[in-house]
Amino acid sequence: MLDSRKILGKNGEDLAITFCEERGFLIIVRNWRCRLGEIDIIAERDGILHFIEVKTRKSFVYGCPEDAIDGLKLRHLERTIEAYIETCKKTYRGYQVDALAICILPKEKVEYNFIEDIL
Numbered sequence: 001m002l003d004s005r006k007i008l009g010k011n012g013e014d015l016a017i018t019f020c021e022e023r024g025f026l027i028i029v030r031n032w033r034c035r036l037g038e039i040d041i042i043a044e045r046d047g048i049l050h051f052i053e054v055k056t057r058k059s060f061v062y063g064c065p066e067d068a069i070d071g072l073k074l075r076h077l078e079r080t081i082e083a084y085i086e087t088c089k090k091t092y093r094g095y096q097v098d099a100l101a102i103c104i105l106p107k108e109k110v111e112y113n114f115i116e117d118i119l
Contacts, residue, residue: 016054049096057103
């Protein structure tokens, strides 16, 4: 059985997919994994490859969701991105790492904070 954090994370990623698609991103893969880690969303827009880290919270009690993306997380993400790029068959104009912080509040209110180019 899934614990509540995993359910919250999956719900956040579902919302993130919709958020990205509504803004013109073409989703390439979700939850890409290798031995180095996981990339939540890999998407393309205007020839640029976007690696999107999604963080979801139910409140701001423990801070904003994006506060959980620290230096250690970014280093792991960077190594995982390098592994993905090595396997990528298509050529892109470039790539960037973005963060999407989602807070699912009471009464089905959802707040988004999309932060581009965090690396």
